[in-house]
Amino acid sequence: MATLSLLSLLLLLPLSLLLLLPLSLLFLLHLILRPRPVKIPIKDRHVFITGGSSGIGLAMAHQAASQGARVSILARGRDKLEEAQREIRLATGIDVAVFSADARDFEAVKAAVEEAGPIDVLVCNQGVFVPSELENQEMEEVKFMIDVNLIGTFHLVKAALDGMKKNRRESGPGSIAFMSSQAGQVGIYGYTAYSASKFGLRGMAESLQQEVIADNIHVSLIFPPDTETPGLAEEEKKRPQLTNIIAASSGAMKADEVAKKAFDGIKSGSFFVPCNFEGILLAIATAGLSPQRSLWMAFVEVIAAGIARIAALYFQWS
Ligand SMILES: NC(=O)C1=CN([C@@H]2O[C@H](COP(=O)(O)OP(=O)(O)OC[C@H]3O[C@@H](n4cnc5c(N)ncnc54)[C@H](OP(=O)(O)O)[C@@H]3O)[C@@H](O)[C@H]2O)C=CC1
Numbered sequence: 264m265a266t267l268s269l270l271s272l273l274l275l276l277p278l279s280l281l282l283l284l285p286l287s288l289l290f291l292l293h294l295i296l297r298p299r300p301v302k303i304p305i306k307d308r309h310v311f312i313t314g315g316s317s318g319i320g321l322a323m324a325h326q327a328a329s330q331g332a333r334v335s336i337l338a339r340g341r342d343k344l345e346e347a348q349r350e351i352r353l354a355t356g357i358d359v360a361v362f363s364a365d366a367r368d369f370e371a372v373k374a375a376v377e378e379a380g381p382i383d384v385l386v387c388n389q390g391v392f393v394p395s396e397l398e399n400q401e402m403e404e405v406k407f408m409i410d411v412n413l414i415g416t417f418h419l420v421k422a423a424l425d426g427m428k429k430n431r432r433e434s435g436p437g438s439i440a441f442m443s444s445q446a447g448q449v450g451i452y453g454y455t456a457y458s459a460s461k462f463g464l465r466g467m468a469e470s471l472q473q474e475v476i477a478d479n480i481h482v483s484l485i486f487p488p489d490t491e492t493p494g495l496a497e498e499e500k501k502r503p504q505l506t507n508i509i510a511a512s513s514g515a516m517k518a519d520e521v522a523k524k525a526f527d528g529i530k531s532g533s534f535f536v537p538c539n540f541e542g543i544l545l546a547i548a549t550a551g552l553s554p555q556r557s558l559w560m561a562f563v564e565v566i567a568a569g570i571a572r573i574a575a576l577y578f579q580w581s
């Protein structure tokens with residue numbers, strides 16, 4: 264009898280420890296996770312999407328319109344904007360507002376944002392990518408990517424923030440989302456300038472989130488893999504072979520799928536928004552000091568930290 268209970272105690276002790284450890288970790292994380300989870304609706308709200316005339320931005324405009332949002336899209340080319348407007352009207356019966364402006368031109372961006380009216384969800388999706396080894400790339404192209412992808416996003420936030428803040432008390436939580444890339448999670452051969460522009464968005468997003476959290480505005484960073492868009496078709500004509508191989512390791516998604524993931528992330532106020540399995544792995548491996556609202560993801564990040572570093576080193580080795 265005594266030996267039996269001793270035996271069961273010996274078995275139970277490590278078992279309960281095994282259970283207690285993750286449970287107490289979950290409890291600890293629950294205590295410290297900030298900001299708390301949030302729900303950001305898009306129905307009946309003003310969603311402003313840059314680069315909304317093509318690819319991922321166009322797919323997002325479609326989805327926002329069919330979910331009952333008031334949608335504005337901004338891009339340079341008027342013809343593509345009007346074509347997008349027609350296409351969305353045909354599919355959903357809803358008219359999106361179009362604004363022709365270059366994200367690099369602060370005055371033009373300000374005028375468009377003012378005309379559009381206070382924004383609830385700002386999606387900074389405009390982006391250009393000219394892949395090349397830095398050695399073969401002119402400074403003009405480097406500056407082009409930094410200007411459109413990074414400085415253009417600064418212009419948008421600067422232009423929209425005041426109106427967004429004023430609008431918050433009456434209209435509930437707001438969102439500012441940046442379209443990064445998996446090349447904004449890890450530096451990729453052939454993307455020196457592009458990766459730099461997208462990594463820049465991460466620094467901006469982390470700092471900005473601290474600045475606007477008191478105004479009930481929530482920042483999201485979206486990390487798509489290769490996505491079938493007119494932009495990608497153009498890019499693939501001149502992409503270095505090695506860039507093709509590395510990008511292929513994460514597969515390709517449809518613009519609609521990425522748009523869906525993006526809105527799921529925005530609506531739950533997620534800071535990191537990975538779009539496929541590789542993106543989730545990269546998000547775990549590069550969690551760093553970024554915010555995390557999801558208890559489960561925080562738990563996985565803590566448990567997987569060591570393994571993720573091994574996977575990352577293996578990635579560099581290969
Ligand atoms: N497709 C992909 O493989 C991936 C894309 N991404 C990112 O997603 C975003 C969208 O990409 P994708 O849909 O492929 O791109 P597209 O090239 O298909 O569309 C780009 C959109 O941005 C607009 N745009 C470009 N430059 C400017 C500018 N200076 N000012 C205002 N609008 C501008 C374009 O309109 P116009 O030219 O008329 O101005 C167009 O509406 C980009 O930020 C890109 O970096 C991230 C990962 C993968």
Ligand SMILES: CCCCCCCCCCCCCCCC(=O)[C@@H](N)CO
Nearest residue numbers: 392444445446488489510513544548574
């Ligand atoms: C922890 C280890 C995880 C291993 C997974 C690694 C996968 C890396 C793939 C990176 C793909 C980059 C695609 C960029 C797409 C893009 O932005 C361009 N099409 C331009 O728009």
